[in-house]
Amino acid sequence: MRPRRGIVQGLLRNGAGVASALFIVFLVLVALFGPVIYSGDPLAISDSPMLHPGGSHLLGTDDLGRDVLAELVYGVRVSLFVGCVAAFAATVMGTLVGAIAGYAGGWVDTTIMRIAEFFQVMPTFILAVVIVALLGPGLLRVVAVIALLSWPQTARIARGEVLRVSQLDFVNGVRCLGVPEWRILFREIMPNAIGPVLALGTLIVGYAILLEASLSFLGLSSPDIVSWGRILSVGQRFLFSAWWLSVFPGLAIFATVLAFNLLGDALGDLLNPRRART
Amino acid sequence: MSDSADPILEMQALCVTYDTHGRVVHALQDASVTVSAGEAVGIAGESGSGKSTLARAALGLLPERVGRITAGRVSIAGVDVTRYTPRQWERLRGRPLAIVFQDPLSFLNPVMRVGAQIGESVRRHDPHADAHARCVELLELVKLDASVARRYPHELSGGMRQRVMLAIALGCRPRLLIADEPTTALDATTQTEILALLRSLRESLDMSLLVISHDLGLLRWNCDRVYVMYAGHTVEHGRTEDVLQRSAHPYTRGLVEASRMRRRADGRFATIGGDVPDLRQRYHFCPFVARCAHAFATCREAMPPALPADGADHTARCWLLQSQTVPA
Amino acid sequence: MTAPLLDIRGVTKTFRRHGAAPLRAVDDASLHIDAGECVALVGESGSGKSTLARIALQLVTPDSGEVLLEGTSLATLDASALRAARLAMQPVFQDPAAAFNPRRSVRAILRQALARLPGADASDPRLETLLERVELRPGVDYLDRYPHELSGGQRQRLALARAIATRPKVIIADEPLSGADVSIRAQLLNLMGDLQRESGVAYLLVTHDMLVARAFSHRVSVMYQGRIVEEGATDVVLAAPRNAYTRKLIAAVQSLEPVGDVAITT
Numbered sequence: 001m002r003p004r005r006g007i008v009q010g011l012l013r014n015g016a017g018v019a020s021a022l023f024i025v026f027l028v029l030v031a032l033f034g035p036v037i038y039s040g041d042p043l044a045i046s047d048s049p050m051l052h053p054g055g056s057h058l059l060g061t062d063d064l065g066r067d068v069l070a071e072l073v074y075g076v077r078v079s080l081f082v083g084c085v086a087a088f089a090a091t092v093m094g095t096l097v098g099a100i101a102g103y104a105g106g107w108v109d110t111t112i113m114r115i116a117e118f119f120q121v122m123p124t125f126i127l128a129v130v131i132v133a134l135l136g137p138g139l140l141r142v143v144a145v146i147a148l149l150s151w152p153q154t155a156r157i158a159r160g161e162v163l164r165v166s167q168l169d170f171v172n173g174v175r176c177l178g179v180p181e182w183r184i185l186f187r188e189i190m191p192n193a194i195g196p197v198l199a200l201g202t203l204i205v206g207y208a209i210l211l212e213a214s215l216s217f218l219g220l221s222s223p224d225i226v227s228w229g230r231i232l233s234v235g236q237r238f239l240f241s242a243w244w245l246s247v248f249p250g251l252a253i254f255a256t257v258l259a260f261n262l263l264g265d266a267l268g269d270l271l272n273p274r275r276a277r278t
Numbered sequence: 279m280s281d282s283a284d285p286i287l288e289m290q291a292l293c294v295t296y297d298t299h300g301r302v303v304h305a306l307q308d309a310s311v312t313v314s315a316g317e318a319v320g321i322a323g324e325s326g327s328g329k330s331t332l333a334r335a336a337l338g339l340l341p342e343r344v345g346r347i348t349a350g351r352v353s354i355a356g357v358d359v360t361r362y363t364p365r366q367w368e369r370l371r372g373r374p375l376a377i378v379f380q381d382p383l384s385f386l387n388p389v390m391r392v393g394a395q396i397g398e399s400v401r402r403h404d405p406h407a408d409a410h411a412r413c414v415e416l417l418e419l420v421k422l423d424a425s426v427a428r429r430y431p432h433e434l435s436g437g438m439r440q441r442v443m444l445a446i447a448l449g450c451r452p453r454l455l456i457a458d459e460p461t462t463a464l465d466a467t468t469q470t471e472i473l474a475l476l477r478s479l480r481e482s483l484d485m486s487l488l489v490i491s492h493d494l495g496l497l498r499w500n501c502d503r504v505y506v507m508y509a510g511h512t513v514e515h516g517r518t519e520d521v522l523q524r525s526a527h528p529y530t531r532g533l534v535e536a537s538r539m540r541r542r543a544d545g546r547f548a549t550i551g552g553d554v555p556d557l558r559q560r561y562h563f564c565p566f567v568a569r570c571a572h573a574f575a576t577c578r579e580a581m582p583p584a585l586p587a588d589g590a591d592h593t594a595r596c597w598l599l600q601s602q603t604v605p606a
Numbered sequence: 607m608t609a610p611l612l613d614i615r616g617v618t619k620t621f622r623r624h625g626a627a628p629l630r631a632v633d634d635a636s637l638h639i640d641a642g643e644c645v646a647l648v649g650e651s652g653s654g655k656s657t658l659a660r661i662a663l664q665l666v667t668p669d670s671g672e673v674l675l676e677g678t679s680l681a682t683l684d685a686s687a688l689r690a691a692r693l694a695m696q697p698v699f700q701d702p703a704a705a706f707n708p709r710r711s712v713r714a715i716l717r718q719a720l721a722r723l724p725g726a727d728a729s730d731p732r733l734e735t736l737l738e739r740v741e742l743r744p745g746v747d748y749l750d751r752y753p754h755e756l757s758g759g760q761r762q763r764l765a766l767a768r769a770i771a772t773r774p775k776v777i778i779a780d781e782p783l784s785g786a787d788v789s790i791r792a793q794l795l796n797l798m799g800d801l802q803r804e805s806g807v808a809y810l811l812v813t814h815d816m817l818v819a820r821a822f823s824h825r826v827s828v829m830y831q832g833r834i835v836e837e838g839a840t841d842v843v844l845a846a847p848r849n850a851y852t853r854k855l856i857a858a859v860q861s862l863e864p865v866g867d868v869a870i871t872t
Contacts, residue, residue, distance in 0.1 A: 169700075169705050170704060170705055176692055177696075192709060
């Protein structure tokens with residue numbers, strides 16, 4: 001089956017979507033090739049602390065003499081890793097669970113949705129803090145927490161879409177051909193239901209990045225991970241004397257989360273099944 | 279407004295285009311319709327004929343930025359409204375003209391009681407009116423019990439909802455009621471009831487009626503005159519009996535035959551070959567030429583003007599009429 | 607006397623609803639179709655005709671009663687026999703917009719149907735022949751298109767192409783003409799008639815329009831509030847209806863003829 005045509009053309013028409021997509025591509029490139037340009041350990045303590053931006057240290061250095069730009073470049077990897085893996089995990093889990101709930105209906109549906117609500121009701125941030133504080137820091141733990149708390153949203157959307165699509169006549173048409181139910185779910189219903197789910201997935205990336213930054217800001221991330229949030233937490237102490245320690249990582253987080261949000265919006269519009277077809 | 283000799287609605291050589299993301303559709307390419315006081319006029323056409331666009335253009339309801347009148351004129355009671363802004367339309371709408379649509383369920387507010395919606399319409403026309411009394415009056419007019427006012431739209435049957443929509447439309451005492459496919463969503467038995475209601479309303483309120491439908495039988499029973507539309511053009515016009523029984527345009531003839539769904543001698547149903555016209559192009563020649571069994575050279579070169587046909591005020595835009603040969 | 611091709615016997619189906627009384631959609635309804643004939647099931651909205659069609663198609667399980675195909679009750683069939691039986695009864699639905707998976711091309715749609723028929727040829731030339739049989743010519747032009755790129759009439763033809771792909775014995779069409787324009791309806795009826803002449807397929811034509819029933823069916827069953835209130839040969843029922851509701855339906859349709867002399871009498 002081919003993907004729906006016109007998605008790329010549609011995205012191109014949305015200016016914000018294009019800008020965001022380009023920015024994200026740029027981030028990926030930085031994540032892949034940045035460390036090549038900036039060889040050496042960004043966490044290495046040097047002897048030139050608290051330098052203003054400019055000269056050989058384009059964005060200045062922090063209190064331990066680390067180059068801020070190098071830390072930002074390395075930090076992209078962490079942010080993208082956490083964001084994408086968490087969003088991916090949440091999307092996959094949520095979609096599977098939501099689809100089964102929507103397709104099976106009855107007590108299966110009710111049970112699953114009650115469980116989803118249980119997770120949704122929990123205050124994400126506080127729970128993340130508690131878990132990391134109890135179990136100790138670790139990137140995978142952060143990812144796991146975010147995925148665990150985000151899947152209900154995806155499940156809800158997936159369930160709604162599956163419910164909508166399974167009412168359409170073409171599903172019955174295929175059923176009358178004797179195609180088994182599981183095949184109908186995965187080959188007929190799911191491809192038509194995932195549009196809004198993907199859009200939500202993109203938004204979750206942004207949210208995950210923000211959450212990870214917040215956790216490292218609070219010092220709950222391990223000290224040997226280069227994270228934008230960690231630079232921010234240093235910057236907080238020197239807010240007025242070393243403004244560059246707050247502004248640059250802050251801008252980086254802001255721009256990245258915004259890009260994913262805008263991309264998510266653009267995708268959401270495009271993949272909306274109610275959208276009039278060209 | 280102006281003096282009563284002016285037709286209530288007049289559309290002359292109207293052209294409307296829809297422009298979505300660079301894709302242009304010429305929904306109306308040359309449509310002329312006139313409705314005078316006390317008349318019942320019908321517009322017959324299939325999908326792609328432009329009939330719904332016509333109804334919307336008459337009330338300034340073309341989608342903003344997407345739909346535009348590119349040529350021609352629309353005047354309501356003598357006032358040229360072709361270039362009206364949305365503000366001007368707001369002041370005008372619901373006074374001389376009112377419209378009833380095909381699907382009452384999507385038109386009615388689901389969270390408001392029916393009586394309140396009728397009252398809203400009444401008050402918009404006359405802020406000092408006794409909305410409640412008028413509402414009861416209107417419900418009676420559409421043959422609904424006064425208790426219906428307290429119900430919500432989803433509690434009513436399709437036929438009742440259509441009557442409610444009529445009541446709302448009549449709340450502003452329009453001089454012309456436009457009904458766009460008024461019974462398509464209804465069952466056959468309810469259809470005849472609504473049609474009979476429309477007829478009686480017209481007579482008792484001395485109101486003009488413009489009925490738009492693909493159903494020729496419906497138009498036959500409600501309209502004195504009928505326009506036939508094809509590819510955004512009004513291709514035939516005249517008294518209903520003339521247009522339906524002595525159709526001059528090959529398309530009309532085909533449409534009438536196809537509507538009857540009777541087998542011919544060879545056991546097949548009369549049909550019009552080919553498919554619906556492509557409105558992305560502007561037709562400067564007869565748009566029906568691709569599907570017409572009687573087309574000849576001139577048909578492909580120029581759009582025929584309205585030529586006289588059999589019957590008073592009966593015209594059709596067909597070159598066949600010029601040569602005075604009426605094909606068998 | 608041979609068993610009818612499709613025999614629906616005394617089916618009843620009640621739907622439970624949240625916060626409302628249960629709805630008896632179909633109440634002890636019976637209907638039969640012989641090979642090669644066309645039976646119209648006429649009823650207005652809420653009559654239960656669509657539910658009955660779905661019961662016949664095995665999409666809805668009746669609370670009581672049975673459906674027999676060529677004398678054998680479908681409920682007694684094992685999985686593989688049931689699969690074969692399903693291929694013998696194919697649907698055509700009302701809304702061409704929802705009748706196909708929007709992500710499948712015409713080729714994929716037809717291939718999917720042919721793939722269920724053991725040993726069937728699903729090559730492009732075969733698909734083109736199938737398309738040309740429903741007058742989508744030239745077939746090769748349509749293979750790569752997607753359903754939303756086709757007009758309403760073209761989509762219904764595609765629906766018929768898919769329906770006949772598995773060489774069914776009966777086609778169950780639920781309001782197949784309702785979404786189509788008047789001129790297209792006549793074309794589709796001609797096509798359905800041609801297909802019947804060529805392959806001997808029978809039709810169960812579910813419709814609210816008595817005019818369509820009159821035009822196309824040998825026998826008609828009238829359904830009202832879940833029950834079959836009248837049935838018989840179409841000409842006979844139309845000329846001399848015995849049930850009051852049938853009379854009402856006929857009157858409504860006659861008054862809406864574009865030419866003729868019956869008046870609206872309400």
